[in-house]
Amino acid sequence: MALLRAKPSAPPESLPAAPGDDRASLLANLHSPEPAVRRGAARALTSHPEAAMALCDRLDIETSPSVRAVLFTVLIRQESPAVVARLLVHLRSDDAALRNGTIEALQEMRGTVTPHVRDLLDDPDSDVRIFAVNILGALCDPETPALLVDVLRHEPHVNVCAAAVDALAEVGTPDAIEALEALRTRFGDEPFLTFAIDTTIRRIRGG
Amino acid sequence: MxxxxxxxxxxxxxxxxxxxxxxxxxxxxxxxxxxxxxxxxxxxxxxxxxxxxxxxxxxxxxxxxxxxxxxxxxxxxxxxxTVNETYFFREDYQFEALVKGILPARTHNRSQRDPIRIWSIPCSSGEEPYSIALSILERWDQADNWDIEIYASDIDSRILNEARTGLYGARSLQRVPPALLSKYFLSRGEDSWQICEDLRNSIDFSLVNVVDPMQTRRFRNVDVIFCRNMLIYFDDVARRETVEMFYELLSPGGFVCLGHSESMSRMTSLFIPRKFQDTIVYQKPSKAE
Amino acid sequence: MSDTTPQASGARILVIDDGITMRLYYRTVLEAAGFTVEEATNGVEGYEKAVAQSYDLLIVDINMPKMDGYSLLRAIRSEAAIRSVPAVTVSTEAGPDDATRAFQSGANFYLVKPVAPQALTELARLMAGGRS
Structure with missing residues (x-):
């Protein structure tokens, strides 16, 4: 049994010197050419909420998926209206991964997201409105079902309505049913939407 | 009314x-x-x-x-x-995947001076890290050619002491074939067997809170992480932080094994799902930055 | 959604979409046409299922959590064991670049939401065929 090394020498290698834990070096390391250094710096800045805008700046130009993932995670922890506002810009990005990472990060946040995202329900771009609905649909905010019902009443675009119907399949309450029925009248010739509305009403009623 | x-x-x-x-x-x-x-x-x-x-x-x-x-x-x-039970060779197909797929992949084109590191977290009362050790000793024909370091961590010091002591009853040992029982265990009275001293000493047990970066920093260049049925108890953000930490501690091309009802797909896209022996394990890209 | 054309005999389709009602719609339409349907709720899960089992067709949403449809297709097209599975992307975007982007990522066909049931089953028959 010599193969299993008895008592592996505790720390496998001497640890790299603790990365400059002072804020200035962490901020500088956010722009290191090494992704691992950028990830380490971002992670270490979790406990520095005043660094949130610097993290947002990095996210604006970051292309490495692993660094982006860490930046998003840290920004979820540092949730604030300012962070939300900076993230929302990426909903218009051409980069699908950045867009979806942004949606997921906003969905994880707690209290500050709804007012900002609500404004996007009037955005001229229907895809941005869909993303807004996707975000609202995942929040724990009890205000969201009513916002989604509002979308059913006023939204002209079929795919945005479909996204709201889909979200209501999980969070809808019986007071959404009337708006769902009205939407069916409005888009009666659209088989998918009719199907989605029926499904959602069933999920709300419980069968 | x-x-x-x-x-x-x-x-x-x-x-x-x-x-x-x-x-x-x-x-x-x-x-x-x-x-x-x-x-x-x-x-x-x-x-x-x-x-x-x-x-x-x-x-x-x-x-x-x-x-x-x-x-x-x-x-x-x-x-x-969820039922949180542990016994030797639980979800054995993963240990099979370890010796048939993962270790051959990790040792391909690698210097034998470079030790293989396996980390079991949470290790609970030790059944998992000992099952890993037994699987390697008994089922991997290359075992003698490599230095293998097995680390085992848990957040609970009481259960970690149980793991170090290595005393088990029949229920824990139900999947251990009699030949292995007599080869690696000593009878310690009725319904009690202790895993042999060599094996106990070969595993590095440590108290670790996985969400504390200071406590996980000592693990570096890990080849395989077994993390089964722990992340289901975490919230979404803690889960993200943990799998991102795994990404950091693994060598490029290293693997994560999760419990059978778990999937990395809900947590991150940083790992590539790989199929070995009918089970899915998750690999850090070998060209990872 | 009734259909009088011959039933596709059990060809397996993996539907990858984060919308609950969308997945159920695909399932209902395609099962009625004789296909066997499985679901994945995001791109990574789709990749995981495509690696674990074999499918005759993938239907892939573009905007999804964890891994978008384009990235998923690029990943599938670079993995030898599964690279040849036919795939359709379905998107809400209908801009001039979107079709190009879909084909460049490895899609064999491109649909825009909302998808009519006839279009879906016809395309599935064409691309997944029937296995007997």
């Missing part, structure tokens, strides 16, 4: 549509997927939580669960839906 004391309630009925809604939500939040055959089991536990939370119906309960910002009720639900 006049107001009266609450009637003893019959279990609330949960319709097909409510069940489907529940399963989709629960899956999204935990990664745990229920088969249709589990419906009765799941319903019983939901009914129990409806009772404990004093909600009136499935609909009320679901709204409470869905909009609770603290996520506390979801934790209660996860605890009630």
């Amino acid at each position: 006049t107001i009266s004391a609450r009637q003893p309630r019959s279990p609330p009925t949960i319709t097909e549509d409510e069940y489907a809604k529940f399963c989709e939500y629960f899956y999204r939040k935990t990664g745990i997927q229920f088969q249709d055959t589990k419906k009765y089991y799941v319903e019983r536990r939901i009914a129990d939580r409806i009772d404990k939370t004093e909600t009136e119906s499935f609909r009320d309960y679901f709204t409470f669960l869905r909009f609770q910002a603290s996520g506390e009720e979801l934790q209660h639900l996860v605890n009630s839906m």
Whole structure:
């Protein structure tokens, strides 16, 4: 049994010197050419909420998926209206991964997201409105079902309505049913939407 | 109807549509997927939580669960839906994948001076890291050619001491073939066997809180992480932080093994799913930055 | 959604979409046409299922959590064991670049939401065929 090394020498290698834990070096390391250094710096800045805008700046130009993932995670922890506002810009990005990472990060946040995202329900771009609905649909905010019902009443675009119907399949309450029925009248010739509305009403009623 | 004391309630009925809604939500939040055959089991536990939370119906309960910002009720639900038991060679197909797929992949074109590092977290009372050791010794024909370091960590110091002591009853050992039992264990009285000293000494046990970066920093260049049935108990953000930490500690091309009802797909896209011996394990890209 | 054309005999389709009602719609339409349907709720899960089992067709949403449809297709097209599975992307975007982007990522066909049931089953028959 010599193969299993008895008592592996505790720390496998001497640890790299603790990365400059002072804020200035962490901020500088956010722009290191090494992704691992950028990830380490971002992670270490979790406990520095005043660094949130610097993290947002990095996210604006970051292309490495692993660094982006860490930046998003840290920004979820540092949730604030300012962070939300900076993230929302990426909903218009051409980069699908950045867009979806942004949606997921906003969905994880707690209290500050709804007012900002609500404004996007009037955005001229229907895809941005869909993303807004996707975000609202995942929040724990009890205000969201009513916002989604509002979308059913006023939204002209079929795919945005479909996204709201889909979200209501999980969070809808019986007071959404009337708006769902009205939407069916409005888009009666659209088989998918009719199907989605029926499904959602069933999920709300419980069968 | 006049107001009266609450009637003893019959279990609330949960319709097909409510069940489907529940399963989709629960899956999204935990990664745990229920088969249709589990419906009765799941319903019983939901009914129990409806009772404990004093909600009136499935609909009320679901709204409470869905909009609770603290996520506390979801934790209660996860605890009630999962059985946290451990025994030797539990989910053995993963140890099979370790010796047939993962270790051959990790040792291909590699210097034998470079030790193989395996980390079991949470290791609980030790069945998992010892099963890893036994699988390597008994089922990997290359074992003698490599230095293999097995690390085992848990957040619970009491259970970690049990792991170090290595005393097990018949229930833990039910999957251990008699030949292995007599080769690696010593009888310590009725229904009690102790794993041999060599094996106990070969594993590095440590107290680790996985969400504390200072405590996980000593693990570096890990080849395989076994992390089974722990992340289901974490909230979404802690889960992200943990798998991102795994990414950091693994060597490029290293693997993560999760429990059979778990999937990395709910947590991150940083790893590549790989199929070995009918099980899916997750690999850090070998060209990872 | 009734259909009088011959039933596709059990060809397996993996539907990858984060919308609950969308997945159920695909399932209902395609099962009625005789296909066997499985679901994945995001791109990583789709990749995981495509690696674990074999499918005759993938139907892939573009905007999804964890891994978008384009990235998923690029990942599938670079993995030897599964690279040849036919795939359709379905998107809400109908800009001039979107079709190009879909084909460049490895899609064999491109649909825009909302998808009519006839279009879906016809395309599935064409691309997944029937297995007997």
